[in-house]
Amino acid sequence: MRVLITGVAGFLGSHLADRLLAEGHEVVGLDNFVSGKAENFAHLIGNDKFTFIRHDVSNYIHVPGKVDAVMHFASPASPNPKSPIGYPNLPIQTMKAGALGTHNTLGLALANNARFMLASTSEIYGDPQEHPQKESYWGHVDPISERSVYDEAKRFAEALTMAYHRFHGVNSVIVRIFNTYGPRMHTDDGRAVANFIQQALEGEELTIYGDGQQTRSFCYVDDLIDGIYKLLMSKEHYPVNIGNPEEITIEQFAIEIDALIGKSAGLTYLKEMRFSGDPQRRQPDISRAKEVLKWEPQISLKDGLTKTIDYFKADSK
C-alpha cells in the first residue's frame, strides 16, 4: 500500500511511518512543523519507500500518484497552556487542522478511493461523566472553553468523517487515541510523564499537583501503533478506542519513575492546578478493540518507562 500520513513529524505520525515501512508499505509524509520535529523522521530520509512533503493540511493537498490509504494525524495535541506548541496557544491552527485538514484529507481519500483513518482522541469525551469510556458515550465538552478548540475540532472531524462515509461511501474509520507515552513524545509537554522524568533526571523534586490520587491511563507508543495498524487493516468504520485501560495514580507514576532513575530529591505535593475542562479521570473501555482487532496492550509500564527515560536522556544531550 501507498499510505499518506499527515503529521508525520509528530510523536505518533513518525512511529506510524516506521511501522508501515517495516510492514513493507510505501509512506508519503506531510508536515508543516508547527508542532512536529524533523528529527522524528530524519532516520527515514534516503529510504526509497519514504517521501516527505512540507505542507499545511489546512490548505488544499496535492499528492502526485495514487494513494491507497490516508491517515490524518496532523494537529497540535498538547493541552499545556504554558507550552508554545500547546493547543491553547495555537487555537486557530488547531481548529483548522481538525476541520479544514479533515475536509482536505477526506477529499483526497474520496478522489483516490482510499482507506481513510481519522486520528481522534479521548478528548472528545471531555470531562467524562462515565468511567471507563465506551465508544458509545457522547462525551461532556464545554463548547466555548479555551480547551474546546481541540475537543470541538476533533468532534467536528469525527462528524465530517462519518458524513463522508455515509454520503460518499468513503472507506473511513476513526481511532480515539488515549494518553500515550514513549520515545519522541514532547519532553516539555507539561504533563505528568514528561515532567517527572525531566525532574528525576535533573535530581530535582518530582512535583505532584494535589494529593496525587487522580488517575491516568497511559499507553506505551508501540502498543498504540500496533492497535492503529490493526485498525487500518480492518474493515471497521465506527470509532474504536485505543489506549491502555490500566489506571494508575499520578503518585504511583512518580514513584515508578523515581525508582527507575534513582536520583531524584523525592516527591513534593503542590496545590492542585487545573485549567477549564481538564479531566480528573479518563480511562478507555477497550472491549471493542479486543473484539474487533484482537488487540490489547502488551508492554509493561516498567519496560515502557525504561525506553522512554532512555529517550529523554538522549534528547537532553
Add this chain to the structure above:
Amino acid sequence: MRVLITGVAGFLGSHLADRLLAEGHEVVGLDNFVSGKAENFAHLIGNDKFTFIRHDVSNYIHVPGKVDAVMHFASPASPNPKSPIGYPNLPIQTMKAGALGTHNTLGLALANNARFMLASTSEIYGDPQEHPQKESYWGHVDPISERSVYDEAKRFAEALTMAYHRFHGVNSVIVRIFNTYGPRMHTDDGRAVANFIQQALEGEELTIYGDGQQTRSFCYVDDLIDGIYKLLMSKEHYPVNIGNPEEITIEQFAIEIDALIGKSAGLTYLKEMRFSGDPQRRQPDISRAKEVLKWEPQISLKDGLTKTIDYFKADSK
C-alpha cells in the same frame, strides 16, 4: 452601519435584513440558494441600501468596501430527513457552512475590525439532560449520529468564534437560536408547526406522532429578530439564548392551529417517530437575555400563528 448577512435568502436572514434596513442600516446579503429562496428578499431588490451577492460562504468571501458588522446566518437548518434541504440530506454542505463559512466570515470581520455575530442554535445542547437550558450547559450531543452534522458544525463554529475573540480580539458574539416560526419559514420543513398548518388548510387530519405530550417552545420570528438586533447592538461576547421559554405540548399546538383555521378533519395520533438525537424536550432559559438585553418575547401564540397561517395561505397560491 454597513452589515453583511450570510444566508440572507433564508427565513431568519431575510427578516434580519428587513429589520436592519428599517433601522436605517445598509445591508449586504450573501446566499447560494442551497436552502434559501430568492422570494424571501425579492421585495428588497431596488432598495439603495441593499446589495445582494450570490456566493457560497464555504469559499473565500470578498465584499467590496468596509463592513461594520458580519452576521453569519448561512446554513441548512431543517432536521427533516425527508426534505431535500434538510441537513441530513446536505451533510457536507452543512458542515462546510458551519466550519469553513464561520472561518471565512470571522476572517472578514477581523480584516474589517467589525462586530461579528454567529447564528448558533439550541441544537448545540443536543438531547439535553437539563431543563430549561442555560447558556452554561455543555450539551449532550452524539458526535457521530446523522443529526450531528448540524450540531457539531455549530459547536465547532462557537469554539472558533471564541478562539477568534480570545486570540485576535474579534468583537464577536454568539446567539443560540431556539425553535422559531413565522412567515417565510419552510412550509415543508416536516416539523410540527408547518405540518399542522398545511394539514389544517387542506382539511386533512392533523397528525400527532406519539401521545402529543412532548413539548416544544416556539418563538415568533419578530420577537426573535428583536432579540438578535439588541444582541448585535450590545457589548456582549458570550453566548445568549434567544427563544420563547413558554412550553406547549404538540397536542396543544395542534388544537390552537385547528381552532384558528377551523376546517380540519380533527386530530389523529400515529406511532411516535424519532430519529437519532431528536430531542424529546428543549426549552430556553432566557435569564441572560432578560438581564443583558432587557429582552423577552412579546407576541402571543395566537397572533403569531395567525400571521403564519396567512403566509402559508399566500404561499400555497
